[in-house]
Amino acid sequence: MNNYEPIIGLEVHVELNTKSKMFCRCSADYFGKEPNTHTCPVCLGLPGALPVINKQAIESCIKIGLALGCQISKKSLFERKNYFYPDLPKGFQISQYRWPLCINGQITLDSGQVIRINRVHQEEDTGKLSHRGDVTLVDFNRSGVPLVEIVTEPDFRDVESVRDYAKKLQQLLRYLGVSNADMERGDMRLEANISVHPIAIASKASPWRLPDYRVELKNINSFRFIVAAIEYEIKRQIEALEKGEKLLQETRGWNEDKKCTFLQRSKEEAHDYRYFPEPDLPEIEIQNSDTKKIAEQLPELPWSKSKRFADEFKLTATQAQILSESKELAWFFEETVKHGNKHGVSAKEIANHLINKKTDINIVLPVQVIEELKGKRVGIIENKEELEELAEQAVKKNANAVLDYKKGKEVALQVLIGAVMKLSLGKADIAKLKPILEKLLKS
Amino acid sequence: MNITELTLTETLEALKRKDFSEEELNKAYLERAAKLNPKLNIFLEIKKNSCGIPAAIKDAILTKGMKTTAASKILSNFLPPYNATVINKLIEQGISILGKTNCDEFAMGGSGENSAFGSTKNPWNLNKVTGGSSSGSAAAVAADLCAFALGSDTGGSIRQPASLCGVVGLKPTYGRVPRYGLIAMASSLDTIGPITKSVEDAAQVLEWISGSDGYDSNCSDTKFTLQPERLTQGIKGLKIGVPKEYFSEGLDPEVKKVIEDAIKKLEEQGAEIVEVSLPNSKYALAAYYIIVPSEISANMARFDGIRYGSARADFGPEIKRRIMLGTYALSSGYYEEYYAKAAQVRTLVKQDFDKAFANVDVIVGPVSPTTTWNLGEKIDDPLTMYLSDIYTISANLAGIPGLSVPCGFADELPVGLQILGKQWDEETILRVGYAYEQATEWRKEKPKLSF
Numbered sequence: 001m002n003n004y005e006p007i008i009g010l011e012v013h014v015e016l017n018t019k020s021k022m023f024c025r026c027s028a029d030y031f032g033k034e035p036n037t038h039t040c041p042v043c044l045g046l047p048g049a050l051p052v053i054n055k056q057a058i059e060s061c062i063k064i065g066l067a068l069g070c071q072i073s074k075k076s077l078f079e080r081k082n083y084f085y086p087d088l089p090k091g092f093q094i095s096q097y098r099w100p101l102c103i104n105g106q107i108t109l110d111s112g113q114v115i116r117i118n119r120v121h122q123e124e125d126t127g128k129l130s131h132r133g134d135v136t137l138v139d140f141n142r143s144g145v146p147l148v149e150i151v152t153e154p155d156f157r158d159v160e161s162v163r164d165y166a167k168k169l170q171q172l173l174r175y176l177g178v179s180n181a182d183m184e185r186g187d188m189r190l191e192a193n194i195s196v197h198p199i200a201i202a203s204k205a206s207p208w209r210l211p212d213y214r215v216e217l218k219n220i221n222s223f224r225f226i227v228a229a230i231e232y233e234i235k236r237q238i239e240a241l242e243k244g245e246k247l248l249q250e251t252r253g254w255n256e257d258k259k260c261t262f263l264q265r266s267k268e269e270a271h272d273y274r275y276f277p278e279p280d281l282p283e284i285e286i287q288n289s290d291t292k293k294i295a296e297q298l299p300e301l302p303w304s305k306s307k308r309f310a311d312e313f314k315l316t317a318t319q320a321q322i323l324s325e326s327k328e329l330a331w332f333f334e335e336t337v338k339h340g341n342k343h344g345v346s347a348k349e350i351a352n353h354l355i356n357k358k359t360d361i362n363i364v365l366p367v368q369v370i371e372e373l374k375g376k377r378v379g380i381i382e383n384k385e386e387l388e389e390l391a392e393q394a395v396k397k398n399a400n401a402v403l404d405y406k407k408g409k410e411v412a413l414q415v416l417i418g419a420v421m422k423l424s425l426g427k428a429d430i431a432k433l434k435p436i437l438e439k440l441l442k443s
Numbered sequence: 444m445n446i447t448e449l450t451l452t453e454t455l456e457a458l459k460r461k462d463f464s465e466e467e468l469n470k471a472y473l474e475r476a477a478k479l480n481p482k483l484n485i486f487l488e489i490k491k492n493s494c495g496i497p498a499a500i501k502d503a504i505l506t507k508g509m510k511t512t513a514a515s516k517i518l519s520n521f522l523p524p525y526n527a528t529v530i531n532k533l534i535e536q537g538i539s540i541l542g543k544t545n546c547d548e549f550a551m552g553g554s555g556e557n558s559a560f561g562s563t564k565n566p567w568n569l570n571k572v573t574g575g576s577s578s579g580s581a582a583a584v585a586a587d588l589c590a591f592a593l594g595s596d597t598g599g600s601i602r603q604p605a606s607l608c609g610v611v612g613l614k615p616t617y618g619r620v621p622r623y624g625l626i627a628m629a630s631s632l633d634t635i636g637p638i639t640k641s642v643e644d645a646a647q648v649l650e651w652i653s654g655s656d657g658y659d660s661n662c663s664d665t666k667f668t669l670q671p672e673r674l675t676q677g678i679k680g681l682k683i684g685v686p687k688e689y690f691s692e693g694l695d696p697e698v699k700k701v702i703e704d705a706i707k708k709l710e711e712q713g714a715e716i717v718e719v720s721l722p723n724s725k726y727a728l729a730a731y732y733i734i735v736p737s738e739i740s741a742n743m744a745r746f747d748g749i750r751y752g753s754a755r756a757d758f759g760p761e762i763k764r765r766i767m768l769g770t771y772a773l774s775s776g777y778y779e780e781y782y783a784k785a786a787q788v789r790t791l792v793k794q795d796f797d798k799a800f801a802n803v804d805v806i807v808g809p810v811s812p813t814t815t816w817n818l819g820e821k822i823d824d825p826l827t828m829y830l831s832d833i834y835t836i837s838a839n840l841a842g843i844p845g846l847s848v849p850c851g852f853a854d855e856l857p858v859g860l861q862i863l864g865k866q867w868d869e870e871t872i873l874r875v876g877y878a879y880e881q882a883t884e885w886r887k888e889k890p891k892l893s894f
Binding site for chain 2: 041045046047048049050051052053080082084086089090091092272274275276279280281282
């Protein structure tokens with residue numbers, strides 16, 4: 001086994017969270033909506049309909065490119081990618097091929113390995129098929145939702161780094177605020193190209209070159225499955241090579257029941273997408289000043305933030321990383337540090353507290369963390385009667401939340417806790433408040 | 444007064460004077476259509492309105508709630524859920540749709556014979572073709588079955604049938620009129636324009652339908668405005684270019700004579716005639732028949748047999764031919780040789796015009812190398828059919844405007860004079876067309892239709 005080296009490249013599709021779709025004015029917020037209600041002639045591909053570029057999507061795409069250190073193209077074009085599928089109403093997808101928006105970037109993994117980004121381009125999503133017994137239904141709500149494709153060079157050598165890359169990318173997308181990047185919902189989808197070669201041959205070959213085949217793992221819509229599929233594929237390919245079999249260029253899918261990959265398309269059946277410039281759309285021209293403006297809007301990126309936390313607040317690398325995991329937690333931490341400064345509580349203490357106590361930043365205020373840390377219960381409302389009175393007031397003022405709670409929406413409780421916090425100027429003791437509220441709501 | 448013989452401009456004036464009512468106007472056209480349509484096969488569908496100015500609309504333009512078939516079996520039951528922008532713009536002006544006109548299937552063809560619903564007959568001779576693809580729209584105007592018509596022009600589909608039917612046809616600058624709701628043939632060349640009884644009418648309709656709608660990314664905000672004093676100012680001192688390439692082999696001698704007479708007439712009006720050269724014209728047809736089928740192969744893909752209720756086998760032979768040509772030209776390994784090369788030729792054709800227009804205001808020549816021909820004569824010979832567009836396709840490749848104006852007869856069949864202009868300069872070609880029209884009597888000739 002150890003005599004072989006896997007070579008993996010990734011293509012990640014990211015659905016942007018723009019207000020409207022890529023080429024029409026329909027709402028892009030399609031998830032969980034009644035089928036075929038977010039549609040118009042454009043995203044249904046009706047005769048006579050024409051696309052118009054969503055500028056917000058282009059900006060988001062450039063943001064991703066810039067955050068990945070890409071070069072932003074001064075001239076970029078959309079092209080038509082031609083293929084037939086029932087979820088593709090025009091018979092072609094508007095995508096990019098020869099003139100992508102962003103090229104040549106990179107991202108550094110925790111291991112220090114640099115993964116090169118080949119391109120970041122803009123395209124549109126397809127509709128969604130659901131198979132019900134003998135019939136297949138099409139929902140075009142997703143048709144035309146902006147999709148960004150991020151393609152790496154074949155730089156991965158193991159599944160661990162694939163996992164790390166995906167996690168980093170997800171974190172970045174959320175920091176940028178361009179996508180929810182929720183894999184379960186399909187906001188972020190992975191495809192992998194895998195081949196394997198004997199290390200002995202690879203190291204002797206000069207210059208180093210890729211194996212003459214690659215297997216594309218496609219249409220696998222869960223992160224867990226793609227990792228399982230990659231692991232399976234590495235094993236399968238090594239076994240085949242051991243047996244002296246020749247591996248071929250092909251596309252494979254994943255059978256979750258049997259836990260194995262299966263052949264979908266061989267090289268002979270590969271699509272010829274017949275790309276050509278989309279004649280209905282003008283060329284996109286991007287001036288340096290446009291790029292600069294977008295660059296100025298970029299937030300501090302997670303890896304910069306993590307490094308700064310470590311340097312500025314003397315945290316360990318792990319601590320800094322945990323606290324910068326999400327934009328929200330990082331903000332909470334820094335706010336708490338500000339309060340801490342006034343009361344002589346160090347950033348390190350705060351970091352330890354937040355990490356060890358797993359503080360729920362959705363219900364606690366930074367100032368409370370400091371009070372807790374200082375052991376000063378001054379001002380904190382712990383008195384049962386007082387809390388009951390506050391809870392009653394909150395319930396009265398938030399009839400909707402009460403209804404929601406009774407319908408089983410747990411989040412409604414958070415709303416009410418928030419309301420009490422507001423009434424008490426952040427001084428209610430949440431641990432004591434919670435049972436009081438729950439009792440009140442159940443009565 | 445014969446109401447149906449009036450031009451659009453005259454009709455608007457007569458309505459203003461209350462010479463007749465809109466109801467009487469519609470009745471007159473509907474009665475005439477009822478009598479003549481069975482013979483001419485112009486309308487695929489007629490709508491009985493009692494108000495509005497009756498217009499004939501090419502069936503490749505979407506009309507909400509009114510069947511729009513593009514003269515194809517594939518769309519024989521297609522009821523569009525929305526109006527093309529040009530239709531909404533016309534409705535705002537008080538226009539009503541009298542009927543949807545026959546055309547070559549999906550606007551692919553130059554004779555009208557590729558319609559799945561039978562050929563339209565030329566009102567000047569019922570045994571002859573109208574030209575195409577806007578066959579029904581040109582014939583409707585020639586036979587006085589509407590106040591004006593809309594057609595679409597991708598390689599000559601407005602100008603050529605207008606020429607063969609003896610009416611005025613205007614292909615605007617690409618991007619002047621929004622295409623939203625026009626069933627696409629070749630997206631980078633498709634234009635919508637008027638077919639009318641006079642040059643002034645064409646200017647009027649262009650004013651109504653031009654200007655961006657926010658749905659066609661290639662459409663400019665610059666609306667065309669009709670300025671009567673500029674249209675009628677004459678052509679004294681204008682420089683008119685005559686491309687030598689448009690008068691060589693292939694041009695029917697009778698047609699040539701009619702065109703040369705027309706050019707003399709322009710000279711008499713005070714214009715200066717200058718010879719110009721468009722050296723890359725000879726490559727235009729070849730480039731056109733790479734670019735157009737390539738775009739068609741993608742545009743027709745949506746008619747995949749899953750939607751619209753018809754299988755792909757229902758496409759006519761010309762559609763199938765172009766889908767195959769385009770699919771081949773775009774295939775991996777051929778793209779550079781075909782599509783990319785054709786795109787370069789397109790740039791050269793455009794540069795030819797840029798150079799020529801540096802010295803002249805307009806360019807004139809024939810619209811079509813011949814007059815109309817017998818039904819069925821060229822139907823089995825697509826290449827000869829393609830050659831009938833030889834003088835019109837360059838304007839589409841270059842995106843410039845072109846006008847066809849009746850300029851006489853060869854063997855009793857109409858001939859059209861083509862006037863090409865600079866990008867965005869419809870005004871000057873209309874000005875030249877108007878001066879020519881007023882200096883001659885051709886506009887008064889009408890086909891003798893007995894019923």
